Amino acid sequence: MIPTTPGAPPRTSSSQVAMSAVLADLFARPQFSIPQQEKDRLLLTELTDLVDHHRASCEPYRRITDGLGWSRDRVRSIEDLPYLPVSLFKTHELSSVPPADVFKVMTSSGTTGQAVSRVILDRGTADLQSRALSAVMARILGNQRLPMLIIDTKNVVRDRNTFSARGAGVLGMLPFGRRHFYALNDDMQLDVDGLREFLARYDGQPILLFGFTFMVWKYFLQAIRDLGITADLSGGILVHSGGWKKLAEEAVGNAEFKAALRDATGLARVHNFYGMVEQVGSVFLEGDDGFLYPPNFADVVIRDPATWEPAPDGTPGVVEVLSVLPHSYPGHIILTEDRGVVHGVGDASSGWSGKQLEILGRIPRSELRGCSDTHAFDGGRR
Amino acid sequence: MTTSMPVIQFLPTRGTVDLGDVLRDLREAPVTAPFDQSRIDYISDLATRLRRKGRGLPETQALAYWMRKAELHRLEDSFAELGNDRCLLMPRGTVFHVPPANVDTLFVYSWVLSTLVGNRNIVRLSSRATDQSNLILDTMRETVVDHPEVAGSTTMLSYGHDDRLTAAISAECDVRVIWGGDGTVNRIRTTAIPPHATELVFADRFSMAAVATDAYRELDDAKRDQLAELFFNDAYWFDQLGCSSARLVLWAGAQDPQPLAEDFYGRVRAVARAKGYQVDPSAAIAKFSQACRTMIEADVSAYSAPDNTMSVLTMDGFPDVRGEFCGAGLFYQLHVTALAEIVPHIRRADQTLTAFGFGEDELRDLVRALRGRGIDRIVPFGQALQFNRFWDGYDLLAELTRKVTLSAGNPLA
Numbered sequence: 001m002i003p004t005t006p007g008a009p010p011r012t013s014s015s016q017v018a019m020s021a022v023l024a025d026l027f028a029r030p031q032f033s034i035p036q037q038e039k040d041r042l043l044l045t046e047l048t049d050l051v052d053h054h055r056a057s058c059e060p061y062r063r064i065t066d067g068l069g070w071s072r073d074r075v076r077s078i079e080d081l082p083y084l085p086v087s088l089f090k091t092h093e094l095s096s097v098p099p100a101d102v103f104k105v106m107t108s109s110g111t112t113g114q115a116v117s118r119v120i121l122d123r124g125t126a127d128l129q130s131r132a133l134s135a136v137m138a139r140i141l142g143n144q145r146l147p148m149l150i151i152d153t154k155n156v157v158r159d160r161n162t163f164s165a166r167g168a169g170v171l172g173m174l175p176f177g178r179r180h181f182y183a184l185n186d187d188m189q190l191d192v193d194g195l196r197e198f199l200a201r202y203d204g205q206p207i208l209l210f211g212f213t214f215m216v217w218k219y220f221l222q223a224i225r226d227l228g229i230t231a232d233l234s235g236g237i238l239v240h241s242g243g244w245k246k247l248a249e250e251a252v253g254n255a256e257f258k259a260a261l262r263d264a265t266g267l268a269r270v271h272n273f274y275g276m277v278e279q280v281g282s283v284f285l286e287g288d289d290g291f292l293y294p295p296n297f298a299d300v301v302i303r304d305p306a307t308w309e310p311a312p313d314g315t316p317g318v319v320e321v322l323s324v325l326p327h328s329y330p331g332h333i334i335l336t337e338d339r340g341v342v343h344g345v346g347d348a349s350s351g352w353s354g355k356q357l358e359i360l361g362r363i364p365r366s367e368l369r370g371c372s373d374t375h376a377f378d379g380g381r382r
Numbered sequence: 383m384t385t386s387m388p389v390i391q392f393l394p395t396r397g398t399v400d401l402g403d404v405l406r407d408l409r410e411a412p413v414t415a416p417f418d419q420s421r422i423d424y425i426s427d428l429a430t431r432l433r434r435k436g437r438g439l440p441e442t443q444a445l446a447y448w449m450r451k452a453e454l455h456r457l458e459d460s461f462a463e464l465g466n467d468r469c470l471l472m473p474r475g476t477v478f479h480v481p482p483a484n485v486d487t488l489f490v491y492s493w494v495l496s497t498l499v500g501n502r503n504i505v506r507l508s509s510r511a512t513d514q515s516n517l518i519l520d521t522m523r524e525t526v527v528d529h530p531e532v533a534g535s536t537t538m539l540s541y542g543h544d545d546r547l548t549a550a551i552s553a554e555c556d557v558r559v560i561w562g563g564d565g566t567v568n569r570i571r572t573t574a575i576p577p578h579a580t581e582l583v584f585a586d587r588f589s590m591a592a593v594a595t596d597a598y599r600e601l602d603d604a605k606r607d608q609l610a611e612l613f614f615n616d617a618y619w620f621d622q623l624g625c626s627s628a629r630l631v632l633w634a635g636a637q638d639p640q641p642l643a644e645d646f647y648g649r650v651r652a653v654a655r656a657k658g659y660q661v662d663p664s665a666a667i668a669k670f671s672q673a674c675r676t677m678i679e680a681d682v683s684a685y686s687a688p689d690n691t692m693s694v695l696t697m698d699g700f701p702d703v704r705g706e707f708c709g710a711g712l713f714y715q716l717h718v719t720a721l722a723e724i725v726p727h728i729r730r731a732d733q734t735l736t737a738f739g740f741g742e743d744e745l746r747d748l749v750r751a752l753r754g755r756g757i758d759r760i761v762p763f764g765q766a767l768q769f770n771r772f773w774d775g776y777d778l779l780a781e782l783t784r785k786v787t788l789s790a791g792n793p794l795a
Contacts, residue, residue: 060678067677067685067695085671092678305663306690308670318663337667363663 022046023324026296027131031139032287032352034296036345039354043299044078046324047332051081054330057096061330079301079310083320083333089278090115097122097328106168108277117277122328129281129325136283136295137176140237140271147202148177149195149236151211151220153184166212168277169241177208183220190223199231206235212242213272217250217257225264234266241273241283245361254290274359278331282323287352291343294354298323302342303335305363316341316360337363387547392507392519393538394526401547404504404537405554411534413473414500416783417458421498424529426451431521439514440619441487448769449494457498457771461779471783473500474580475556480570482561483508489538490518491769492559495778497536504551505538549573557582557782582781584625584774587733588704589766591616591628592721595635597739598642609738610649612764616736617650618659619767623709626734626759626766630701631694631715632724634740639717640696647692654691654711661690661710668708669693676703676714700727725751732756733774736766 019027022042026034034042052072055062061084068082075081088094095102101122108117121129156167157174174180181198185191211220216238224231238261247257254272261267274292275283282298294300301310302317311317319340326332339360346352387401414421429449436442447453465471477496481489489505496503507515519538526533541547552558552573560570561584575581591613601609617627633639661669673685673695681698692711700723701714718724721740725748735757737745745760758775761768771778 063682064674064677067673067682069685085667085674087667087671088674091675305666306661308666308687308690318667335667335670337664339663363667365664 132281291356594739616766
């Protein structure tokens with residue numbers, strides 16, 4: 001999944017999405033505060049309406065939901081709602097707004113030649129996404145803008161035309177901080193002097209750190225350890241994303257990651273997040289217990305890939321993400337290509353309500369036999 | 383040869399060799415008359431060993447069965463009918479085979495036919511070797527030791543994406559045989575073959591099955607189960623990605639076939655379950671994604687996927703769903719009143735029609751009505767993947783030989 005955050009969040013603009021009472025409520029209440037039972041009910045109404053909205057506005061979506069046998073009367077829970085495979089956003093441009101209303105087309109990163117997702121945003125949905133992300137981040141950052149240390153190179157945002165997921169992620173987070181400092185030089189070396197200066201200036205104050213999980217580990221933490229740098233980050237809040245694949249290769253999981261950061265820098269407040277370009281704004285945020293929690297306007301269903309039925313808590317399956325934000329494109333219910341497991345439901349008293357998600361990584365590509373022409377020369381057939 | 387062109391050779395011996403040396407040796411190797419005893423002995427010896435070593439590997443067993451001695455003699459007899467005393471069949475010379483990557487036994491089929499008719503062969507194997515293809519190559523290497531007279535006439539090798547090497551081999555060949563997706567075919571075709579050389583191309587194909595609804599209705603439970611098993615073998619052996627495996631299922635008859643079709647699919651699913659057919663999560667997602675894409679691009683009236691082994695999309699008209707395919711048990715079904723209705727929709731890419739319940743005359747009428755616009759073979763259920771000398775419209779035995787005509791009359795008499 002591509003971690004991406006939208007453009008400037010705390011911005012005022014007239015929303016073109018007519019806010020339903022439910023949507024307004026989901027925004028108004030503190031994030032991660034709604035008990036699951038109540039959330040189930042709120043999201044069901046809103047998402048069911050969204051299905052009908054997109055059916056009316058997006059012909060390909062109507063065709064698919066017709067094909068899947070959509071019937072509003074048969075819906076009892078969010079698990080009964082139709083979901084689209086995420087790859088569909090790579091092969092089709094799915095829009096629920098007239099071309100004139102398209103404000104921005106978000107694309108996922110992809111290596112050359114690989115298909116990228118194209119997500120159609122109008123101002124209303126873009127605005128909802130921005131406000132949503134602000135609301136989510138406020139849960140851990142409060143409403144202040146902290147001095148911000150970006151664990152990346154300035155290059156990543158310098159050329160805004162070459163839109164990478166990393167660049168988009170950094171750009172999306174910038175508004176949550178001030179006095180931005182990019183901790184890595186262009187050759188990915190830690191800017192030791194710059195770091196010392198930054199830390200000296202904000203000694204003892206809370207700061208925001210942001211970076212991609214692997215880069216935090218490899219280019220920040222390891223450099224600090226290798227160079228023997230004393231950095232007191234005990235006042236810091238680290239927000240990171242990007243997935244554990246590369247770290248898993250080094251047998252580093254979330255627990256090791258956090259322990260190593262704490263040991264080396266005193267950094268104790270560490271929040272992973274899970275999000276994707278197809279559902280910008282609806283980021284799942286890591287709670288104090290290490291689980292990822294969906295914000296008020298999002299939820300998750302785990303499906304058994306053998307039957308596509310919902311899997312019981314504790315049973316890993318394919319991650320389906322639901323969000324009430326997408327109005328300009330039918331990305332409100334998406335079957336991802338990630339494996340995950342829901343461990344249970346958080347306790348509202350802890351400040352983290354909602355399903356406790358753990359992402360287990362990408363679903364490995366199968367090696368089917370027979371024909372395939374994915375390799376230019378090695379195409380097979382019979 | 384000034385520049386070195388290293389390749390990994392698998393036959394006759396294993397090791398890294400220079401392509402220039404390989405081609406020089408091959409050039410000096412003799413061809414033989416078609417069905418020379420030395421070639422028959424080699425292939426049938428190989429068949430015996432494969433049968434023994436390939437226990438539990440159905441594809442290898444099918445291959446070994448196809449090249450057993452009795453079958454070779456049958457092949458020889460039918461080959462003999464292609465010529466006579468005044469039309470003599472001779473090998474073409476050097477045949478360059480480019481088999482597909484993922485069907486691990488296919489590289490053997492075109493090579494066997496070419497070997498039998500006396501050619502020299504050079505086979506470019508995919509670098510993605512499977513256990514099964516390795517077993518076959520090991521067995522070939524071991525067999526060739528006992529057949530020194532044919533050892534020099536075949537080389538099997540692999541190399542990376544290097545058009546230079548493909549060009550060097552192509553320049554030597556009299557026939558080039560390309561199996562592969564359209565992209566592969568186009569890529570290889572950018573390298574020239576000598577002016578006198580010919581080329582056989584087996585590109586991406588699409589296949590379908592047809593059931594005469596009335597005939598299916600007449601079957602008892604046991605027969606229906608049997609038919610379902612044959613269908614399963616045809617469709618699932620190569621994860622439904624064999625080009626001869628049906629993707630479209632036609633139900634032909636006046637009445638609504640749906641109850642019978644569902645009965646049939648239920649039995650196919652039961653076979654899949656009984657055989658432990660697994661659809662891994664990635665393939666399951668690919669199937670669901672392809673189903674959704676089809677709903678956008680074609681007219682789908684229903685989608686049924688009670689479990690992941692077999693998903694069925696009911697189509698409102700003959701769908702153009704050729705091309706990229708997920709495999710692993712996704713089927714399009716279409717009701718036609720009569721089989722002849724499909725004629726205007728058939729395209730060049732359509733290869734195999736697996737048919738049940740139709741009379742031979744009806745099927746022959748279909749072939750005549752098609753006038754070659756598509757469908758190269760019509761076979762009963764259970765035989766979709768049975769390779770033979772007639773493939774994709776070619777007679778390989780004829781294509782891999784040349785006809786030399788002889789007329790000894792005295793013009794002065």
